[in-house]
Amino acid sequence: MPRRRKNRNCRILDGDRNFKPSGIPRSELNKIILDLDEFEALRLCDYDGLNQIEAGEALGVSRGTVQRLLLSGRKKIVEAILDSNELIIKGNH
Template identity: 50%
Template sequence: MPRPKKIRHCEGRKCGKAFKPARIPLTELTHIPLLQDELETLRLCDLRGLTQEQAGASMGISRGTVQRILTSARSKVAQALVEGAALIIEDSPLLEEELPG
């Protein structure tokens, strides 16, 4: 039985937004889902310059989990840029804002 996933703390709500090449309708593009926790790791590590350990502390997850999420996110962004696909921001499982209160 796998270990339960930790709740992830992410800032902002970008779900449902798309980033795509200009002048091509979204309906004509391949869609690549980018989970909100993947976007958050990109923001913390690549934009803000935090270490994976610092990003993990901010999100409430381990450094190893940050590394795994960051690798996936970078791969998806590279694929979208190289192939001219659309990145669609989607909800991640276990986000802090989604917990029943």
């Protein structure tokens, strides 16, 4: 049985944020879900300029977890852009 997921300190994002290529109906697009913790790790490291240790402290997780979140989040964003998919950032519900 896997370990229970540790709570993460993420900003509140009301509702989902959707980004899609122009000119293609949403019904024809594949959806890629970017979890809020992946988005928050990207924001802290890439936008705010924190290193992974500082981001881990802000999120309440280890540096290794931040690294994993960054890798998966970046991969999803690049995949959405290259393959013309809809990117959905899941908000707090």
